[in-house]
Amino acid sequence: CVTMGPSRLSPLLCVSALLLPLVSPMTRPKLLLVSFDGFRWDYINRVPATNFHALMKEGVQVEQVENIYITKTFPNHYSLVTGLYAETHGIVANEMYDPALNLSFSMETDSVYDPRWWDDAVPLWVSVQKAGGRSGAAMWPGSDVKIHGTYPNRYLPYNASVPFETRVQRVIEWFSAPKEEAVDFAVLYWEEPDESGHLLGPESPLMDGIIADVDKKLGFLRTELRKAGLYENLNLIVTSDHGMTQMSNEKMVELDEYVSRDLYTWVDKSPVVGIIPNEGKFEEVYSKLLDANPYMAVYKKEDIPVRYHYQHHLRIMPILLEAQEGYSIVQNRTAPFMLGNHGYNNSLRSMHPIFVARGPAFRQDFVQPSMQSVDLYPLMCHILSLRPLPHNGSLFRVKDLLSEAPPTPAPSAPPKPPSYSYAPVIGSMISIVMVVGFLIFYIKEVTIKQLPALPRGSKEMSQPLLQEDLYLHFLETHRGCVSVRHI
Numbered sequence: 170c171v172t173m174g175p176s177r178l179s180p181l182l183c184v185s186a187l188l189l190p191l192v193s194p195m196t197r198p199k200l201l202l203v204s205f206d207g208f209r210w211d212y213i214n215r216v217p218a219t220n221f222h223a224l225m226k227e228g229v230q231v232e233q234v235e236n237i238y239i240t241k242t243f244p245n246h247y248s249l250v251t252g253l254y255a256e257t258h259g260i261v262a263n264e265m266y267d268p269a270l271n272l273s274f275s276m277e278t279d280s281v282y283d284p285r286w287w288d289d290a291v292p293l294w295v296s297v298q299k300a301g302g303r304s305g306a307a308m309w310p311g312s313d314v315k316i317h318g319t320y321p322n323r324y325l326p327y328n329a330s331v332p333f334e335t336r337v338q339r340v341i342e343w344f345s346a347p348k349e350e351a352v353d354f355a356v357l358y359w360e361e362p363d364e365s366g367h368l369l370g371p372e373s374p375l376m377d378g379i380i381a382d383v384d385k386k387l388g389f390l391r392t393e394l395r396k397a398g399l400y401e402n403l404n405l406i407v408t409s410d411h412g413m414t415q416m417s418n419e420k421m422v423e424l425d426e427y428v429s430r431d432l433y434t435w436v437d438k439s440p441v442v443g444i445i446p447n448e449g450k451f452e453e454v455y456s457k458l459l460d461a462n463p464y465m466a467v468y469k470k471e472d473i474p475v476r477y478h479y480q481h482h483l484r485i486m487p488i489l490l491e492a493q494e495g496y497s498i499v500q501n502r503t504a505p506f507m508l509g510n511h512g513y514n515n516s517l518r519s520m521h522p523i524f525v526a527r528g529p530a531f532r533q534d535f536v537q538p539s540m541q542s543v544d545l546y547p548l549m550c551h552i553l554s555l556r557p558l559p560h561n562g563s564l565f566r567v568k569d570l571l572s573e574a575p576p577t578p579a580p581s582a583p584p585k586p587p588s589y590s591y592a593p594v595i596g597s598m599i600s601i602v603m604v605v606g607f608l609i610f611y612i613k614e615v616t617i618k619q620l621p622a623l624p625r626g627s628k629e630m631s632q633p634l635l636q637e638d639l640y641l642h643f644l645e646t647h648r649g650c651v652s653v654r655h656i
């Protein structure tokens with residue numbers, strides 16, 4: 170301060186200089202959400218899984234997380250970051266048809282990148298940015314799509330071949346970037362143990378090695394966070410989208426036995442199938458399928474059980490078929506067969522994901538019996554001091570996980586903590602007004618020539634990162650070129 174101006178101005182200058190760091194959002198809580206696809210809640214008890222158990226000891230565990238129907242990858246990943254059921258967020262399946270758009274959505278095509286599929290909801294990374302924060306995303310479903318006109322500040326375009334370790338390194342770079350560039354919130358996705366669960370079946374002894382490897386990967390993440398000095402202050406949530414159940418080629422429902430293929434189009438596949446009967450064929454198709462097979466439930470759209478919260482969307486088809494746990498719905502037996510699958514009734518324990526979390530926001534060595542996966546969204550908003558958008562979860566149901574009770578908990582309506590957008594912005598504006606006021610005063614007092622140059626923003630420092638991201642984007646062959654996934 171002393172060196173910057175004439176002595177009689179020093180006190181004012183010092184006040185302005187001190188105010189800036191005090192009110193700038195430098196101590197925002199940080200949050201990393203990790204999903205290991207298809208990590209069933211009880212996998213941690215099959216092998217030592219020392220890293221999962223260490224997190225539970227350092228933080229919290231929820232034993233039964235009821236995820237959303239249908240228990241598939243895209244619908245559940247979108248619920249985790251929106252707190253909405255599929256019928257509201259609009260990603261109702263991995264494969265969809267939208268009658269208004271007359272378009273199909275498939276993980277195997279570029280349709281994934283069309284924002285119209287995603288824009289019914291606002292994912293947390295978009296809200297963080299709209300509130301003045303920054304976010305990063307490593308391969309999370311939907312995070313490389315321009316939703317509501319916005320990509321995450323930092324993201325990796327989807328490429329299943331990018332190793333977990335690379336994804337972790339990028340996330341750590343984003344968190345440890347210079348203050349103005351560092352992300353507040355990031356999401357990180359890994360394809361295992363889902364991929365192997367489908368191939369081997371969850372009951373296969375070979376799955377033990379796959380689970381142990383995921384635990385090792387979690388260990389890598391912990392080590393790297395420690396090395397970067399992030400471990401203690403970061404809130405880390407490790408969860409998944411769904412579980413997995415064992416299949417058998419004895420347990421097949423063959424639609425061709427009951428109704429001609431020429432009478433309908435099927436949209437999402439086993440174990441939950443959307444059926445569009447041909448024009449004028451609704452009653453015929455419905456009556457032929459109803460009660461056709463004891464291992465298949467058949468619902469008219471308007472009769473889908475209320476507890477599924479899976480009815481009020483254009484992309485939910487006129488007839489819904491649901492296989493009983495362990496059964497597959499096929500047209501005939503030549504269809505490719507998998508030893509493990511998911512998608513079934515979300516009340517089934519086999520469909521439930523893992524949930525562990527640690528960090529300053531969480532209690533230590535605490536186990537909660539249950540929660541809904543839609544509760545994660547208000548929990549994350551609370552941690553980030555962000556006002557949640559309307560959602561289907563409840564902060565009240567998960568408040569016991571927190572090290573500090575949230576203010577004024579109300580059972581039905583989750584409290585709305587003040588958005589962190591305003592305090593820092595107003596604070597910064599006050600500082601700016603003071604600095605500008607001071608400068609005007611200063612300019613009047615001394616000659617313009619002697620004005621100190623204002624420090625420039627550190628935008629340049631983000632360029633190497635940004636360019637790498639863009640480079641990856643150009644290299645990307647979309648999901649269609651990657652081998653067929655059954656997530």
Ligand SMILES: *[C@@H]1O[C@H](CO)[C@@H](O)[C@H](O)[C@H]1NC(C)=O
Nearest residue numbers: 266267268269270271272273
């Ligand atoms: C829907 O799109 C297909 C081409 O993908 C076209 O053949 C069909 O006529 C369209 N249907 C309507 C109702 O516009």
Ligand SMILES: *[C@@H]1O[C@H](CO)[C@@H](O)[C@H](O)[C@H]1NC(C)=O
Nearest residue numbers: 425499500501502503504505
């Ligand atoms: C089974 O379905 C396949 C196509 O999915 C078809 O090529 C084949 O002819 C069918 N087999 C029988 C016995 O109907």
Ligand SMILES: *[C@@H]1O[C@H](CO)[C@@H](O)[C@H](O)[C@H]1NC(C)=O
Nearest residue numbers: 474476477514515516517518
């Ligand atoms: C789903 O599973 C639960 C628990 O097994 C069961 O009570 C329920 O009837 C099943 N089906 C539906 C449609 O909820």
Ligand SMILES: *[C@@H]1O[C@H](CO)[C@@H](O)[C@H](O)[C@H]1NC(C)=O
Nearest residue numbers: 253254257478558559560561
């Ligand atoms: C879920 O939340 C959305 C947004 O508030 C609301 O429109 C919808 O009705 C809710 N669904 C249920 C089943 O309460």
Ligand SMILES: *[C@@H]1O[C@H](CO)[C@@H](O)[C@H](O)[C@H]1NC(C)=O
Nearest residue numbers: 328330331332641644645646
């Ligand atoms: C996907 O990632 C792998 C491994 O980093 C890389 O070799 C490959 O070129 C990438 N593919 C695309 C299309 O970017």
Ligand SMILES: [Zn+2]
Nearest residue numbers: 206207242656
């Ligand atoms: Zn999945």
